[in-house]
Amino acid sequence: MQEYGKILLLFTFGGLFVASFLLLSNFLGVKRFTREKHLPYECGIDSSPNLLNRFSVKFYLVAILFILFDVEVVFLYPWAILYKDFVLRGDGLFMLLEMLVFLSTLVVGLVYIYGKRALDW
Amino acid sequence: MTILFLAMAKALAPFLALVLSGLLLLIVTAFLPKEKTRLLFYPTLLALAGTTILVATNWVDGFPLEGGMVISDRIAYGFDLVFLLSVFLSTILSRETEEGNAHGGEYYVLTLFATAGMVLMAHSRDLLLLFIALEIMSLSAYILTSYRQSAKGAEAGMKYFVMGAFASGFLLYGIALIYGATGSTDFSVITQAGAGATGNSLWLIRIGVALLLIGFGFKIAAVPFHFWAPDVYEGAPTPVTALMASGVKAAGFVALVRLVIAFAPFTALPWVKILSVLAFLTMTIGNLIALKQTNIKRMLAYSSIAHAGYALVGLAASIKNGQIQEEALAAVLFYMFAYSLMTIGAFAIVVAMGRKGDEVDEIGDYAGLSEHHPALAAAMALFMISLTGIPPTLGFIGKFYLLRAAVSSGLIGLTVVAVLNSVISAFYYLSVVMVIYFQKEKGYRLPQLSYTLLFAVSFTAMAVIYLGLFPEELFQVAKQSFQAVVF
Numbered sequence: 001m002q003e004y005g006k007i008l009l010l011f012t013f014g015g016l017f018v019a020s021f022l023l024l025s026n027f028l029g030v031k032r033f034t035r036e037k038h039l040p041y042e043c044g045i046d047s048s049p050n051l052l053n054r055f056s057v058k059f060y061l062v063a064i065l066f067i068l069f070d071v072e073v074v075f076l077y078p079w080a081i082l083y084k085d086f087v088l089r090g091d092g093l094f095m096l097l098e099m100l101v102f103l104s105t106l107v108v109g110l111v112y113i114y115g116k117r118a119l120d121w
Numbered sequence: 122m123t124i125l126f127l128a129m130a131k132a133l134a135p136f137l138a139l140v141l142s143g144l145l146l147l148i149v150t151a152f153l154p155k156e157k158t159r160l161l162f163y164p165t166l167l168a169l170a171g172t173t174i175l176v177a178t179n180w181v182d183g184f185p186l187e188g189g190m191v192i193s194d195r196i197a198y199g200f201d202l203v204f205l206l207s208v209f210l211s212t213i214l215s216r217e218t219e220e221g222n223a224h225g226g227e228y229y230v231l232t233l234f235a236t237a238g239m240v241l242m243a244h245s246r247d248l249l250l251l252f253i254a255l256e257i258m259s260l261s262a263y264i265l266t267s268y269r270q271s272a273k274g275a276e277a278g279m280k281y282f283v284m285g286a287f288a289s290g291f292l293l294y295g296i297a298l299i300y301g302a303t304g305s306t307d308f309s310v311i312t313q314a315g316a317g318a319t320g321n322s323l324w325l326i327r328i329g330v331a332l333l334l335i336g337f338g339f340k341i342a343a344v345p346f347h348f349w350a351p352d353v354y355e356g357a358p359t360p361v362t363a364l365m366a367s368g369v370k371a372a373g374f375v376a377l378v379r380l381v382i383a384f385a386p387f388t389a390l391p392w393v394k395i396l397s398v399l400a401f402l403t404m405t406i407g408n409l410i411a412l413k414q415t416n417i418k419r420m421l422a423y424s425s426i427a428h429a430g431y432a433l434v435g436l437a438a439s440i441k442n443g444q445i446q447e448e449a450l451a452a453v454l455f456y457m458f459a460y461s462l463m464t465i466g467a468f469a470i471v472v473a474m475g476r477k478g479d480e481v482d483e484i485g486d487y488a489g490l491s492e493h494h495p496a497l498a499a500a501m502a503l504f505m506i507s508l509t510g511i512p513p514t515l516g517f518i519g520k521f522y523l524l525r526a527a528v529s530s531g532l533i534g535l536t537v538v539a540v541l542n543s544v545i546s547a548f549y550y551l552s553v554v555m556v557i558y559f560q561k562e563k564g565y566r567l568p569q570l571s572y573t574l575l576f577a578v579s580f581t582a583m584a585v586i587y588l589g590l591f592p593e594e595l596f597q598v599a600k601q602s603f604q605a606v607v608f
Contacts, residue, residue: 105144109147111148112147112150113151115150
């Protein structure tokens, strides 16, 4: 249980740190409001007037698919970094096959969304 | 190396068969014209039948292979048979509703993936794998629940998803605590490390196990974690409801059985008391609320809660002085099998009562069924009698084995409560029979029945009677599944 005490200490100091700086900047900071500061910020460009503009639902679909594949590709990074160790240990072929299984499952998903015409713009 | 690899492949063949056929059908359904997707019904049944054969051969060979994160013992294969039976029958039912026909082949793909998740749950020897398997099953079940594009289906799917995510939170928290105390998520390492645990780390394990119990309590809809069940069961398409009441519930129970086997011997928690209270509440509240239902799917949902309570009696009986009682666990497995058959039979009649696309859910609509379709009426009466637990049906035998185990573990009070609950449940089960046989017909015309549906009804009905008369062999199978239980 001793190890958990350190984590608790970290949390406590982290919380105190954040809280004290927020409070300090609230008291010490200069508040001068201009029109520009109250506008919604959009990368420095003037934001377009209407919030209720319609946009194509394709965005949603493509975004979902992107996130799906993006997240799964993240699994490649730890595998790639550790791959050399696996080869040295003699597990190289096995781990390569494992990753191929994983990737081919992803490819099945890609084929599926292609067949469902989710990628047609 | 290669021999071990082949053994692993054989042990995991059921799971691999399900996943591969699911992936294959996923590709096929993407390129199949929409009006042809109903043809996927046949390869799905073929895949399920093939997997059943693989499971059965593995059960007969009975090699307790352990390696990595999976365990392939007879407990797993025994429960696999329950899953496959219920998925097979519910897929047959889906043929009669629009889910299996109009909305593309994803229905079948998701069914196969859900089954793969259940099978993996039975085979996992690692808490993390158990969690992933549960999510594979649950995510498929969420989509299947809202498969019909209606307000009710969407509500059911949403509720199921939110409650499922909530339950997953409990599970993960529990797993994290157990990992923190023992440094592993592997059951066998946990049991070794746990046996020597004292003080704070033992308490961490205890709290973790309690959280796991809550998480799986949601999955089997045990009181007080049952609130989602009636709405979800009502809103889901009837075949999916049948699957949730049988396969998904059995998957929750296999996880609970593994938990009891792994944790009961060393945690020194009041397991019997906890499980007894859970069983008592689940039986009693499920049955009492079922009395007031007028919608047959809601009634069957509360009945499903109550039956989870009976099975929990068996789980409570499985621990006696810190020792695992194999016979009680075998009774739980047997009961899951028995309950799956009866409840899918009842849901088959509910499907039969509805035309394609519109369901007839009110119990009052069953009035006069005995006049224009005496065979269906007789089958429904049989399933209701079996759910009540009246001999000579399978429901009676299942309860008999459970209560015999409870008595031999000294849980006399709980046994009396279970019997009283059966009496309460007779009121609402038999009132359906009353409506069918003694109320005047309302003029509802039953649609033409198809051969697949007739097969489902007659198969379950015959199984309920036959196994009710000659249960011994099946119980031997359940008993042998639990021989030499180890982790």
